[in-house]
Amino acid sequence: MFGNLNGIDPYVFDLLKVARQQYPFNRDANQELVADVARQDYRSTLAKTKVPTLLVTANQSPFYRGKYAQVAKDNPVISHVAINQGGHVIMAEKVGAFNQVVEDFLKKLN
Numbered sequence: 001m002f003g004n005l006n007g008i009d010p011y012v013f014d015l016l017k018v019a020r021q022q023y024p025f026n027r028d029a030n031q032e033l034v035a036d037v038a039r040q041d042y043r044s045t046l047a048k049t050k051v052p053t054l055l056v057t058a059n060q061s062p063f064y065r066g067k068y069a070q071v072a073k074d075n076p077v078i079s080h081v082a083i084n085q086g087g088h089v090i091m092a093e094k095v096g097a098f099n100q101v102v103e104d105f106l107k108k109l110n
Contacts, residue, residue, distance in 0.1 A: 062088060
């Protein structure tokens with residue numbers, strides 16, 4: 001499901017169940033939106049950004065591999081961290097590692 005490698009953290013999964021009930025997503029009604037997101041390539045936009053940006057990728061994601069974050073090499077305001085042993089839903093699979101990466105990034109901004 002979702003291209004994850006380790007399964008979703010049980011705590012996060014329980015929160016997702018509640019969110020799905022409160023805010024149901026109608027995939028059929030939003031099919032064009034879902035397809036559009038899958039078609040987009042934001043690398044040229046990221047290459048020009050002046051806003052500090054964190055790209056977190058999972059080395060085992062079947063969708064967004066680390067190569068996507070190569071743009072970070074050419075733009076000093078972009079940081080990239082690849083988390084190993086995680087799939088597409090890295091923030092729900094590797095909660096602690098993901099949160100630490102985000103926390104470290106935010107600390108650098110202050």
